[in-house]
Amino acid sequence: MASGQEGRVTAAVLIIGDEILSGRTRDTNLGDIASYLGVYGIDVAEARTVPDVIEVIVEALNALRSRYDYVITTGGIGPTHDDITADAVAAAFEVELFEHPDILRMMEAKYELTPARRRMARVPQGGELVINPVNGPPGFTIGNVFVLAGVPQIMRGMLQDVGHRLRGGAVTLSRTVRVEGSGEGVIAAPLEAVAKAHPQMSLGSYPFFEPDRFGSNLVVRGREPAELDAAVAELIAALKAAGIMNVAEVEG
Amino acid sequence: MASGQEGRVTAAVLIIGDEILSGRTRDTNLGDIASYLGVYGIDVAEARTVPDVIEVIVEALNALRSRYDYVITTGGIGPTHDDITADAVAAAFEVELFEHPDILRMMEAKYELTPARRRMARVPQGGELVINPVNGPPGFTIGNVFVLAGVPQIMRGMLQDVGHRLRGGAVTLSRTVRVEGSGEGVIAAPLEAVAKAHPQMSLGSYPFFEPDRFGSNLVVRGREPAELDAAVAELIAALKAAGIMNVAEVEG
Numbered sequence: 147m148a149s150g151q152e153g154r155v156t157a158a159v160l161i162i163g164d165e166i167l168s169g170r171t172r173d174t175n176l177g178d179i180a181s182y183l184g185v186y187g188i189d190v191a192e193a194r195t196v197p198d199v200i201e202v203i204v205e206a207l208n209a210l211r212s213r214y215d216y217v218i219t220t221g222g223i224g225p226t227h228d229d230i231t232a233d234a235v236a237a238a239f240e241v242e243l244f245e246h247p248d249i250l251r252m253m254e255a256k257y258e259l260t261p262a263r264r265r266m267a268r269v270p271q272g273g274e275l276v277i278n279p280v281n282g283p284p285g286f287t288i289g290n291v292f293v294l295a296g297v298p299q300i301m302r303g304m305l306q307d308v309g310h311r312l313r314g315g316a317v318t319l320s321r322t323v324r325v326e327g328s329g330e331g332v333i334a335a336p337l338e339a340v341a342k343a344h345p346q347m348s349l350g351s352y353p354f355f356e357p358d359r360f361g362s363n364l365v366v367r368g369r370e371p372a373e374l375d376a377a378v379a380e381l382i383a384a385l386k387a388a389g390i391m392n393v394a395e396v397e398g
Numbered sequence: 399m400a401s402g403q404e405g406r407v408t409a410a411v412l413i414i415g416d417e418i419l420s421g422r423t424r425d426t427n428l429g430d431i432a433s434y435l436g437v438y439g440i441d442v443a444e445a446r447t448v449p450d451v452i453e454v455i456v457e458a459l460n461a462l463r464s465r466y467d468y469v470i471t472t473g474g475i476g477p478t479h480d481d482i483t484a485d486a487v488a489a490a491f492e493v494e495l496f497e498h499p500d501i502l503r504m505m506e507a508k509y510e511l512t513p514a515r516r517r518m519a520r521v522p523q524g525g526e527l528v529i530n531p532v533n534g535p536p537g538f539t540i541g542n543v544f545v546l547a548g549v550p551q552i553m554r555g556m557l558q559d560v561g562h563r564l565r566g567g568a569v570t571l572s573r574t575v576r577v578e579g580s581g582e583g584v585i586a587a588p589l590e591a592v593a594k595a596h597p598q599m600s601l602g603s604y605p606f607f608e609p610d611r612f613g614s615n616l617v618v619r620g621r622e623p624a625e626l627d628a629a630v631a632e633l634i635a636a637l638k639a640a641g642i643m644n645v646a647e648v649e650g
Contacts, residue, residue: 165604167442169432170617180421190419195428195445225582226603227590262586281607297605330477334514338479351478352417353549355533365422
């Protein structure tokens with residue numbers, strides 16, 4: 147990203163689960179989290195996907211929480227033996243787990259408290275709950291880490307209790323210029339010229355190939371609306387000056 | 399993963415691109431790569447998604463290539479200024495880039511060699527090409543790293559030229575037992591009992607919530623067909639013994 151770094155607030159996403167690494171399940175949480183945090187002006191700066199292995203989770207969590215302002219984890223908070231995220235977070239923060247009385251109460255009101263279900267009440271010392279408006283027990287937060295469910299519907303519900311606890315950055319605005327019928331080989335030079343003229347903006351090219359057409363979506367991102375307007379206008383002009391005529395700003 | 403580690407062949411996937419971290423584009427390459435490598439008995443042990451920032455790519459690549467048998471990267475090999483994967487790989491391996499004559503020839507036969515397009519001919523010293531059967535210039539491989547395109551159609555095409563270069567492990571077999579109408583809270587105990595009885599197998603629980611039903615897919619993975627058969631049979635028996643009757647093995 148070419149944009150200036152001062153005032154930038156960053157997050158990392160730590161996706162926990164063998165099923166993502168095996169290809170059995172496709173992750174959609176990263177994109178949802180990135181879109182959600184974008185509204186608060188927080189950039190997802192890195193994501194890692196790790197297996198259900200405690201030492202690997204601890205190492206990744208410690209690397210990410212020291213490097214970025216926030217870490218959001220997904221997965222591994224259910225009742226089964228492979229749900230070890232709470233253990234890993236407690237180990238990373240070098241604290242003990244305790245059975246949170248509010249979670250025990252919530253669960254007791256709904257069903258029998260089996261030993262497996264009691265696992266879901268475990269929260270690291272110093273942790274606070276993240277409301278689960280969907281189904282099942284809550285997530286939790288400790289330090290700069292938010293621990294959410296892996297099931298996408300539940301993860302998205304829990305996210306609603308995260309944003310108000312974050313220190314937001316300046317919101318990044320995004321505009322898209324769509325070029326049809328020209329490849330990146332001819333787009334690159336005008337794109338780079340505009341990127342160089344606007345070092346505070348991030349300009350990227352994302353080609354598409356559809357059965358009956360091809361081209362590229364050029365995405366301009368930045369924090370200053372006036373400069374963003376200028377960069378988009380210059381980009382369209384530079385493309386046309388390079389003989390690329392099928393150019394239009396689009397939604398998204 | 400609970401399975402034994404001897405003889406295991408591992409890979410990491412390094413997904414390069416601001417557009418994935420911003421949530422604008424959803425990654426599908428990780429799942430495709432994991433499925434492809436699974437056929438060769440190679441486990442994806444970790445994945446990282448990093449922005450188009452050279453130092454970040456270099457650091458991640460060096461961490462992953464020293465830790466796992468193979469690294470597959472996706473993204474950042476087009477002609478635009480933000481396509482810096484070749485630069486990052488060369489920096490990680492501490493070698494220079496050169497313009498590969500075969501790529502220059504391929505491109506010359508198709509279109510004018512603009513400076514932007516020449517960028518796509520750059521390969522680190524010591525690198526070999528990975529055929530691109532779809533569109534545009536090839537990827538490359540150096541050491542234990544394979545550098546592929548980010549566009550999914552092209553990435554999948556390039557993968558076909560990767561497998562025959564890999565030293566495969568024992569293939570991991572996978573079976574799925576579907577439970578409907580019971581939550582993980584009651585499934586956990588029988589599941590854990592079978593997992594403990596089969597430490598060489600990996601057992602995971604992946605809950606689903608659909609408008610008109612809920613339950614969990616229990617996935618048993620392992621390398622020994624006979625032990626896998628036994629574990630699946632024991633799991634079904636253990637679930638039924640726990641009073642969970644809506645249990646059936648399903649495809650995939």
